[in-house]
Amino acid sequence: MSEKIRVIQYGLGPIGSGVACHVVERTGLELVGGVDIDPAKVGHDVGDVIGLGRDLGFPVTKTLGEILDRTGADVVIHTTRSYFDLFKDQILEILAAGLDVVSTSEELSFPWSDHAGEAQEIDAAARAAGKTVLGTGVNPGFLMDALPLFLTAICQQVERIEVTRIMNASLRRGPFQAKIGSGMTVEAFEAKMAEGRMGHVGLPESIGMLFDTLGHTLVDYQSAVEPVVAERLVETDFFQVQPGQVRGLKQVARAYDEAGEFVTLTFIAALDSAEDGDTIKIIGKPSLEVKLQGTNGDLATVAIAVNAVRRVHEAAPGLVTMRDLPIVTYG
Amino acid sequence: MSEKIRVIQYGLGPIGSGVACHVVERTGLELVGGVDIDPAKVGHDVGDVIGLGRDLGFPVTKTLGEILDRTGADVVIHTTRSYFDLFKDQILEILAAGLDVVSTSEELSFPWSDHAGEAQEIDAAARAAGKTVLGTGVNPGFLMDALPLFLTAICQQVERIEVTRIMNASLRRGPFQAKIGSGMTVEAFEAKMAEGRMGHVGLPESIGMLFDTLGHTLVDYQSAVEPVVAERLVETDFFQVQPGQVRGLKQVARAYDEAGEFVTLTFIAALDSAEDGDTIKIIGKPSLEVKLQGTNGDLATVAIAVNAVRRVHEAAPGLVTMRDLPIVTYG
Numbered sequence: 001m002s003e004k005i006r007v008i009q010y011g012l013g014p015i016g017s018g019v020a021c022h023v024v025e026r027t028g029l030e031l032v033g034g035v036d037i038d039p040a041k042v043g044h045d046v047g048d049v050i051g052l053g054r055d056l057g058f059p060v061t062k063t064l065g066e067i068l069d070r071t072g073a074d075v076v077i078h079t080t081r082s083y084f085d086l087f088k089d090q091i092l093e094i095l096a097a098g099l100d101v102v103s104t105s106e107e108l109s110f111p112w113s114d115h116a117g118e119a120q121e122i123d124a125a126a127r128a129a130g131k132t133v134l135g136t137g138v139n140p141g142f143l144m145d146a147l148p149l150f151l152t153a154i155c156q157q158v159e160r161i162e163v164t165r166i167m168n169a170s171l172r173r174g175p176f177q178a179k180i181g182s183g184m185t186v187e188a189f190e191a192k193m194a195e196g197r198m199g200h201v202g203l204p205e206s207i208g209m210l211f212d213t214l215g216h217t218l219v220d221y222q223s224a225v226e227p228v229v230a231e232r233l234v235e236t237d238f239f240q241v242q243p244g245q246v247r248g249l250k251q252v253a254r255a256y257d258e259a260g261e262f263v264t265l266t267f268i269a270a271l272d273s274a275e276d277g278d279t280i281k282i283i284g285k286p287s288l289e290v291k292l293q294g295t296n297g298d299l300a301t302v303a304i305a306v307n308a309v310r311r312v313h314e315a316a317p318g319l320v321t322m323r324d325l326p327i328v329t330y331g
Numbered sequence: 332m333s334e335k336i337r338v339i340q341y342g343l344g345p346i347g348s349g350v351a352c353h354v355v356e357r358t359g360l361e362l363v364g365g366v367d368i369d370p371a372k373v374g375h376d377v378g379d380v381i382g383l384g385r386d387l388g389f390p391v392t393k394t395l396g397e398i399l400d401r402t403g404a405d406v407v408i409h410t411t412r413s414y415f416d417l418f419k420d421q422i423l424e425i426l427a428a429g430l431d432v433v434s435t436s437e438e439l440s441f442p443w444s445d446h447a448g449e450a451q452e453i454d455a456a457a458r459a460a461g462k463t464v465l466g467t468g469v470n471p472g473f474l475m476d477a478l479p480l481f482l483t484a485i486c487q488q489v490e491r492i493e494v495t496r497i498m499n500a501s502l503r504r505g506p507f508q509a510k511i512g513s514g515m516t517v518e519a520f521e522a523k524m525a526e527g528r529m530g531h532v533g534l535p536e537s538i539g540m541l542f543d544t545l546g547h548t549l550v551d552y553q554s555a556v557e558p559v560v561a562e563r564l565v566e567t568d569f570f571q572v573q574p575g576q577v578r579g580l581k582q583v584a585r586a587y588d589e590a591g592e593f594v595t596l597t598f599i600a601a602l603d604s605a606e607d608g609d610t611i612k613i614i615g616k617p618s619l620e621v622k623l624q625g626t627n628g629d630l631a632t633v634a635i636a637v638n639a640v641r642r643v644h645e646a647a648p649g650l651v652t653m654r655d656l657p658i659v660t661y662g
Contacts (some may be wrong), residue, residue, distance in 0.1 A: 022487055049582040067439055137484050151479055152661035153638050154469050154631035156353055215662055238426050284661075285634075286627045300485035303616075326655050330483035330615075 011080035017050035033067035078103040106202035110136025123319035126145030129327035138204030138300035168273035173236035342411035343367040347653035348381035364398035409434040437533035439466025444539030469631035471533030477653035499604040505569035
């Protein structure tokens with residue numbers, strides 16, 4: 001193992017705190033700073049804020065610059081916002097500071113289809129800085145895109161791809177249960193849905209990576225979100241859902257090329273779900289069916305962000321995606 | 332899609348013929364030659380020899396040089412022998428001719444552990460030629476090594492890896508059924524086993540890739556092959572197996588680091604097997620269980636060899652393995 005890679009954690013919410021704690025655990029990495037804009041966190045010891053159980057000897061700062069005045073660093077793990085208009089300047093700021101970036105921002109996982117202009121801007125900034133930017137995560141970034149793509153390695157033909165992810169949200173943290181609409185009335189759910197504020201972020205990015213890599217042209221894309229309604233009382237540590245109220249959501253994205261529906265991605269997250277697991281089907285020659293158990297969203301997202309650090313640090317400069325790097329592995 | 336990559340097929344047995352037919356099908360590739368030492372094949376039209384159903388207008392030649400006198404080429408797909416002492420000179424010959432190599436030779440899939448000297452020799456020759464060499468296949472090269480490694484991307488800890496591949500050999504071609512001992516007496520099987528001539532080739536290579544990539548040190552390796560005995564009459568298109576005779580084999584490889592057994596690979600191939608599929612278990616945080624159906628050995632090996640062509644042609648010079656390249660995908 002080469003020398004330790006110095007990591008700054010940018011964003012200290014639940015995922016960012018989990019990432020930071022895990023960076024501290026890893027022998028090949030060293031956590032050297034933590035950034036967050038929350039006034040309740042700024043100035044407090046990073047170890048305290050991330051729930052490490054001990055102090056690390058440096059405080060959360062509001063800016064990256066305050067950390068770099070104190071120490072050098074190599075890679076920033078960025079876990080703040082999902083959408084380009086909210087995170088783009090942060091990525092450019094990190095590149096301007098001369099650091100590599102691993103980000104869990106969903107729209108960065110494959111920006112070349114829906115955000116080509118912003119992607120080119122970040123790619124140019126990364127090349128100018130001689131640094132690398134990767135968007136990753138368990139989904140998008142792995143389960144519905146990079147992993148199905150790797151499975152097509154053993155196919156002579158690929159006619160269709162279907163990925164279904166079913167999550168029993170009763171096993172997840174409270175904010176996740178809230179995000180999927182738990183305890184809402186159907187009316188409230190549908191009103192929020194109409195504002196485009198319900199549902200998993202990242203399906204267009206997964207579809208973009210699949211289509212672009214396999215050489216298909218996207219001619220139509222449809223995505224629908226519907227509530228999953230409780231038929232009986234459902235209780236968790238965080239919610240009590242009455243019959244007739246919402247216990248989660250089902251989202252289906254269908255993507256078409258000239259020949260018809262080529263990719264179908266289904267995302268179901270609901271309290272009290274009897275099923276919990278993922279299925280990847282490649283219809284082709286041969287046809288494959290792959291069932292995965294245990295791909296816990298939070299643990300997995302923290303893991304893949306941290307596991308990507310060394311690959312990104314070693315990669316050639318530019319904006320890359322999970323299909324461009326040598327396979328990311330533990331370590 | 333960039334211009335067509337010109338491919339020579341080296342070795343025209345069942346797998347090589349399947350590869351060559353599939354290269355002809357692919358729009359991005361062009362089959363420009365076929366090499367085989369079999370006097371019954373040399374001089375005959377390659378299309379005829381590979382069972383394409385039409386002539387291609389060029390004959391099978393005994394040497395690579397005869398093809399290169401006629402045409403330029405880019406990549407050789409090499410499907411001849413499993414062992415370094417039988418294939419090494421062929422790889423060096425291809426590199427000396429200035430061509431990239433995709434090989435299904437099992438010992439080439441991860442030669443850095445058990446054949447480090449030969450690996451260095453091929454790596455040096457590849458760099459000198461400015462060309463790339465990859466050993467790949469569905470197993471070794473994917474199911475028991477590269478794919479489990481990619482799955483560890485979503486793990487914060489990896490304590491153990493277990494991969495089990497169960498093949499219903501009744502669904503496979505005659506030579507495969509013969510290779511696993513179908514119709515032999517138990518005594519004959521054990522005699523051949525004692526000569527080291529029974530069993531799947533490639534388990535040490537898969538283990539080498541897993542250990543090396545995950546930073547573990549191999550301190551002990553045990554592999555045992557045992558016959559699977561028919562309890563009732565088993566018939567296929569190629570064999571009639573009486574009760575008490577062998578209908579296949581079970582092979583288990585156990586690999587240990589200082590802490591204990593870290594990897595267990597189980598390979599079962601038997602006629603009339605009720606099960607047919609693969610299971611990958613990663614015991615860690617989170618623990619994952621992944622079940623695969625449809626990873627047909629012959630179709631999959633042909634596919635991955637052909638799918639790797641473009642990646643290898645674009646890769647930096649040297650000897651690489653499936654863990655070093657960007658993910659291989661269809662196309």
